[in-house]
Amino acid sequence: MRLKNFILILQEKIEKAFEECGYNKEYGKVINSNRPDLCEFQCDGALMAAKQYKKAPFIIAEEVVEKCKNNKEFEKIEVVKPGFINIDVSKEFVTNYCNQIINEEKFGCNMEKEKTVVIDYGGPNVAKPLHVGHLRPAIIGESIKRIHKFFDNKVIGDVHLGDWGLQMGLVIEELKFRHPDWPYFNENFDGEYPKESLFTVSDLEEIYPCASSKTKVSDNATEEEKEKANEFKENARKNTAYLQEKKKGYYDLWKKIVEISVKDLKENYRKLDVEFDLWLGESDSQKYVKQMVEKMQKLGILYESNGAMVVDVQEPTDTTEINPCMVLKTGGVSCYQTTDLATIMQRQIDFDPNEIIYVVDKRQELHFIQVFRCARKSKIIDEDAKLTFLGFGTMNGKDGKPFKTRNGGVMRLETLIKEINEKVYEKMNETKEIEEKEKREISEIVGLSALKYADLSNQISKDYIFDIDKFTSFDGKTGPYILYTLVRIKSILNKFYETSSVKENKILEPTEDIEKQILLKIAKFNQVLEESYLENAPSKICVYLYEIANIFNSYYQKVKILQGESDKLESNISLLTLLKRIFETGINLLGFKAPKKM
């Protein structure tokens, strides 16, 4: 048994009426009112039907409304001006609906057949610290993952580390330059490499930019300088090649670098409450490359072009020329298309997924179009499996240009989080008397909610203004506001349960208008969840939570919740209990949690 969406129940009544009057039932679409001062729901179908049936919309609407007059779901159903059908729902109907929701574990959401979904998000590079640019994929991916899990899917979140490119060769080259005496670089070494690491994460974080800068020369550099840079780059390339052929020493050093980095990355993601099921990287798909290339050759789609091996991915419907997908660089070397393709193959073999979702920078769209098409053409993925590109917007600073810190650098994620937590802490210091240690814990939880809510409120594909002032302000449409409301609800419930209990979890018909508004909002929850699931749009949950928090706070201002008569009191408590569940579910799907107090 599942609960139908509230609005759908209304719609079916209207559709039936349209049909009975001899019109196409598709005109019976019911939507939320865009004039809340006039009605709760509306149907504009008569206006649309007017053309087809060559009849005044007002007449059509009146016929339809006449058929609906006696339905107990409607308190009011009337025709207005050109032909709008305005609907108010009966208190009895909405109350019954909410009482049904109370008994539904998933709020009456429509569950599809279970699917296996791989979500690729994160994508941090080994040997580099997490910076603000890693924030969006982490936050969005985590939320998408939780939403899919809520809808009973088998979900695999993969961090997909960048651990295989030239960058690794660069780091190794710099280490070699600084420590030529290390056993990793000694060809004749045949003992055991050190168990304890010879370097720390901080070392690595400093080494990469250093190595990277050694490959770049200014335009007016001397020949000597240019040659030096080239030599460094060439060595790095060699190292990368050594690594890819798993050369002794180099490969072992690389493993150590990955180990140290991953440990640190895990710690940082944990602070963000972001969890991955898989810690695979680009390197893990390498073992499938050979097999994959053979498969493409067998299909006859792989051919040589300017030294590289490519597959055509042009389709007749394209409005522009799409370059072939490069599977191997000149010399048979892997490139990032190689890795992404091999990873698709790996996922197909390991999980046989129904869908793979990529949460990556939207600037990579063309790349993924090529990769997806190539994957289909080479049949390394099941033909029914969906490949979804979920591109997020570019992160800009307040000025609309790519985000930089005051001194022009990239802000580290840790710094950002620390700054936000500090702001929350200060805010608590103003009024609250809470123990120091707890205060610190609370500021972490609240700070994270601010960060995540602010990010998820934006539509995923839109460019993103990264504004630290906005993140550290907790007024209005923010995570802390949602949390504050939830904590308030919990606090009222606790107060009630200190002395009393509830016999039956049931809500009575509302007596105040504001109560009805809450019920109407509650009745919409399952629809919001379904939409955010189907459209991969956590922002819909953000909006919903804000709206319901807003209504609740007005209600709180108006109604003395704990001062009702016995039946009414129990009803209030049931209502609050349901609200608490809704808030907790909502924020959990967004990826944050509530403190006990704040």
Added chain:
RNA sequence: GCGCCUGUAGUUUAGCUGGAUAGAAUGGCAGGCUACGAACUUGCAGAUCGGGGGUUCGAGUCCCUCCAGGCGCACCA
């Protein structure tokens, strides 16, 4: 050059297959704690929806065109 995306109050934004008076938040101004938590709440002011055409009974939404900004176009990932 080819292609894609974006443009809505000072700022950040919502707007579902075209539908009623374009919703919010923030900042500004004016109010509300002897109350179940004031990180709350009540109100006011603030938008020629980038410009111009067109389709339509009806356009922020669809079509054309122009303007502004961003991004991408195989051996960096």
